[in-house]
Amino acid sequence: MLVVEELTTDYGAVRAVDHVSLEVGAGSITAVLGANGAGKTSLLRTITGLVPATAGRVRIDGENITAMAVEEIVRRGVAHVPEGRGVIVELTVEENLRLGGLWRRAEAARPKEIYALFPRLEERQSQPASRLSGGERQMLSIGRALVARPRVLLLDEPSLGLAPVLVAQIMALVRRLADTLGLAVLLVEQNARSALSIANRGIVLDLGRVVADQEPEALASDERLRHAYLGF
Amino acid sequence: MTKFIDLTLNGVSTGAIYAAVALALVLIWRATRIINFAQGAMLMITTYIASAVINSTGSYWFGFVVALLSGLILGAVIERVLIRRVESAPPLNAVIVALGLYTLLVAVAGMIWGNTPRSFPAAFSIRGYDIGGTRVLFAPNDSFIVLVVIAVALGLALLFRATGLGLQMRAAAFQPEVARLLGVRVGRMFTLGWALAAMAGALAGVLVAPSIFLGPNDFDPILIIGFVAAVVGGLDSPPGAVIGGVGLGLGLSYVSGYEGSALVPLAALVILVFVLMVRPSGLFSSTQGRRV
Amino acid sequence: MRRLGGSAALRRSTLLRSLGLVAAGAVVLALVSEGLGAYDNLELATGAYYFAVLAGLTVLVGVSGQISLGHGGLMAVGAYTVVLLIGNEQWALVPALAAAVVVTSLVGIPVGAAASRLRGPYLAGATLAFAVGLPALADKFPATFGGENGLTINPPTPPSFLGASFELERWEAWIACAGALIVLFVLYNLLHSGFGRALRAVRDDEIAASLCGLRVGRAQTLAFILSAGCAGLGGGLLAVVLQLATPGAFPLELSLTLLTGVVLGGLGSLAGAIWGAAVLVLLPSWTNDLAHSFSLSANVENNLPFAIYGLVLIGAMLVWPSGIQGGVRELGGRLRRLRAHRVAER
Numbered sequence: 071m072l073v074v075e076e077l078t079t080d081y082g083a084v085r086a087v088d089h090v091s092l093e094v095g096a097g098s099i100t101a102v103l104g105a106n107g108a109g110k111t112s113l114l115r116t117i118t119g120l121v122p123a124t125a126g127r128v129r130i131d132g133e134n135i136t137a138m139a140v141e142e143i144v145r146r147g148v149a150h151v152p153e154g155r156g157v158i159v160e161l162t163v164e165e166n167l168r169l170g171g172l173w174r175r176a177e178a179a180r181p182k183e184i185y186a187l188f189p190r191l192e193e194r195q196s197q198p199a200s201r202l203s204g205g206e207r208q209m210l211s212i213g214r215a216l217v218a219r220p221r222v223l224l225l226d227e228p229s230l231g232l233a234p235v236l237v238a239q240i241m242a243l244v245r246r247l248a249d250t251l252g253l254a255v256l257l258v259e260q261n262a263r264s265a266l267s268i269a270n271r272g273i274v275l276d277l278g279r280v281v282a283d284q285e286p287e288a289l290a291s292d293e294r295l296r297h298a299y300l301g302f
Numbered sequence: 303m304t305k306f307i308d309l310t311l312n313g314v315s316t317g318a319i320y321a322a323v324a325l326a327l328v329l330i331w332r333a334t335r336i337i338n339f340a341q342g343a344m345l346m347i348t349t350y351i352a353s354a355v356i357n358s359t360g361s362y363w364f365g366f367v368v369a370l371l372s373g374l375i376l377g378a379v380i381e382r383v384l385i386r387r388v389e390s391a392p393p394l395n396a397v398i399v400a401l402g403l404y405t406l407l408v409a410v411a412g413m414i415w416g417n418t419p420r421s422f423p424a425a426f427s428i429r430g431y432d433i434g435g436t437r438v439l440f441a442p443n444d445s446f447i448v449l450v451v452i453a454v455a456l457g458l459a460l461l462f463r464a465t466g467l468g469l470q471m472r473a474a475a476f477q478p479e480v481a482r483l484l485g486v487r488v489g490r491m492f493t494l495g496w497a498l499a500a501m502a503g504a505l506a507g508v509l510v511a512p513s514i515f516l517g518p519n520d521f522d523p524i525l526i527i528g529f530v531a532a533v534v535g536g537l538d539s540p541p542g543a544v545i546g547g548v549g550l551g552l553g554l555s556y557v558s559g560y561e562g563s564a565l566v567p568l569a570a571l572v573i574l575v576f577v578l579m580v581r582p583s584g585l586f587s588s589t590q591g592r593r594v
Numbered sequence: 595m596r597r598l599g600g601s602a603a604l605r606r607s608t609l610l611r612s613l614g615l616v617a618a619g620a621v622v623l624a625l626v627s628e629g630l631g632a633y634d635n636l637e638l639a640t641g642a643y644y645f646a647v648l649a650g651l652t653v654l655v656g657v658s659g660q661i662s663l664g665h666g667g668l669m670a671v672g673a674y675t676v677v678l679l680i681g682n683e684q685w686a687l688v689p690a691l692a693a694a695v696v697v698t699s700l701v702g703i704p705v706g707a708a709a710s711r712l713r714g715p716y717l718a719g720a721t722l723a724f725a726v727g728l729p730a731l732a733d734k735f736p737a738t739f740g741g742e743n744g745l746t747i748n749p750p751t752p753p754s755f756l757g758a759s760f761e762l763e764r765w766e767a768w769i770a771c772a773g774a775l776i777v778l779f780v781l782y783n784l785l786h787s788g789f790g791r792a793l794r795a796v797r798d799d800e801i802a803a804s805l806c807g808l809r810v811g812r813a814q815t816l817a818f819i820l821s822a823g824c825a826g827l828g829g830g831l832l833a834v835v836l837q838l839a840t841p842g843a844f845p846l847e848l849s850l851t852l853l854t855g856v857v858l859g860g861l862g863s864l865a866g867a868i869w870g871a872a873v874l875v876l877l878p879s880w881t882n883d884l885a886h887s888f889s890l891s892a893n894v895e896n897n898l899p900f901a902i903y904g905l906v907l908i909g910a911m912l913v914w915p916s917g918i919q920g921g922v923r924e925l926g927g928r929l930r931r932l933r934a935h936r937v938a939e940r
Binding site: 118120140141144145149150152156157158159160161165168169170172173174214218 | 472477479481483488
């Protein structure tokens, strides 16, 4: 589904993403781990076209989307839930949801379908998003991404700032979405343990480079990697 | 008492025009976080175009429509050609580009139509209504002005509140990057914001032109008061622009009627300072203003 | 103790450097003015009082991060102060100019305190209303301020030791340049002091600055008062050079032109203020000459200078987003890299 080949991103003289290659199939989750500044967010931002790639390619179902505008990439079925959740606090919950599916017109999911996943949102549908708690914002943000019925879901640190109970709930939900909707999920996380618990594949980035690309169990049992990069 | 009623009526109709100007500024501020100092020159150009069309076809309404359409186009072109290039630069650069554009458009108008002001026809009679034997300071044309501005304000409210396009425009204004990630064509929304704003400006131009004269610099005072109205109302709030415009129209009409027109700019200053000391982001603003 | 001694040494070296700058500037300006005719000396004087205002404004806009569309109004305060004191009270030139600085700074206190509560376009709106509203006072109190026609004073007389043939315009240029150099000296030292650093910190991140114990509102108010004082001096010098103060001399366009000058020259640096002053003086006369060098219809000929001026503003902002000084700095950097490259190749 999503194929990244030798992707490289530079910010001026700083190389943020350095020849990264990875693949995510439909219905599977690839976790991208690593410390602050390892290039995880830059990788996602390059995939969705928010920052230009210096070299390499990104393909969706074989189509090269590397040099496309963000809006076009989104129209190829990529949904990116940005770090810090990115809900538009000036709009209501319902407006945020509707916004996610406008380009899909009639084929977009109805807010009702999202409320079935997140009943908490339905209670607050006509409130401005600024009134939501951190966990609710995360739900809204993921729910909003689903409205467009994407095929590829890019999640940037969904656990950031959430209580452990909520983190577990969100992770379980992501697994369920991948299984039931056949989504290809690229999950960027600093919380390596939770991410690996649901992932089919784990990738560790350091200074923009892939330093490990293994089964989750193998990663979790590698003493050296755990100490050097994963912090558990 | 008659004088008070006259001043009130007069304040409402000039206030409606200030409201239209303020709406133009608010739309652009919301879309691109730029104060459009070129707005006065843009609406001056579209009013000249209307004047030329009216003179050659003899139809006021044809000129009226052409003015609105040319505003739409002028706004879109300016955003596409000039503003897009300074959107990522420091915010003051856009201000200077707008000032440059103002100077350029005023000069171009002077080259084409000369610097001598000319008269501009009104849509309806400007003879005040006769009520109980006294003629009031409110004519059929003033009714027209007020009704048109109300219609435009309601139309914009409907667009922003009830349509998907309006939702996308608001999202693009509040958080362009998130909006793009949700598939909103942000660049188009900015262009549309400028186009709609310039159309509201063009409307203000044709509405006010009969009561002043049409010259390259004759719209500047209206624009300044429109700006004050937008700031008083809160730059993020279209309803604020309308209320600010009408409120300022009334206030300045009383000042001008009872204390003399020389004090109008000073009164605008006092009103503005008073409002901003109480509410530093205007009366109806919900979000915090970015630094210019 | 040693650190204190070190910072005192630093302060002394800044002081010496600024004195050197001022001395060099004085020599250059005196020589330049010697070679100029009456008209060009007036232009030099104009550039000098513009510099005084722009330098203060660049501290406010570029260093403290506020905006003002009202500095034309502050210049009016300085100009009327000078004209009233010299014309009505027979004050001498220097005390009258000093009084202009003091009075304008005093006016700057409430305006600056109010301004420090406002942000971005709201501040722009408030200061703009100030620029538009203030000249209306002159109309309201015609007995004091002379109404539309304003007030006039006699031209300053060159001191006798300069010789009987010393031109009035050259003397005016000297006066204005002296004012400009004093502004340069004061601001150079202030910007290289703790106050300058505090202002920059406030501009870059107000919240961080306030967490570091800086009083943000006070720093911004001080910056406003400082720039008001400079505008007052500039306005006073304008009154001396033109020998009058009228409401018409301080329209809103003046305030907008001043802002254009600081942005076009390069925000936040005194060198940028010099470029800005030069552009404000030279650009209009160049565009004028250019427009009149063709034979065009009256409408086109009269408006062409403004059209060119507008085009130059737009073009400059597209080509040099950080002003002329920014462009010069970039060019210097490129030349240096080129030279380093050549040396390395050898």
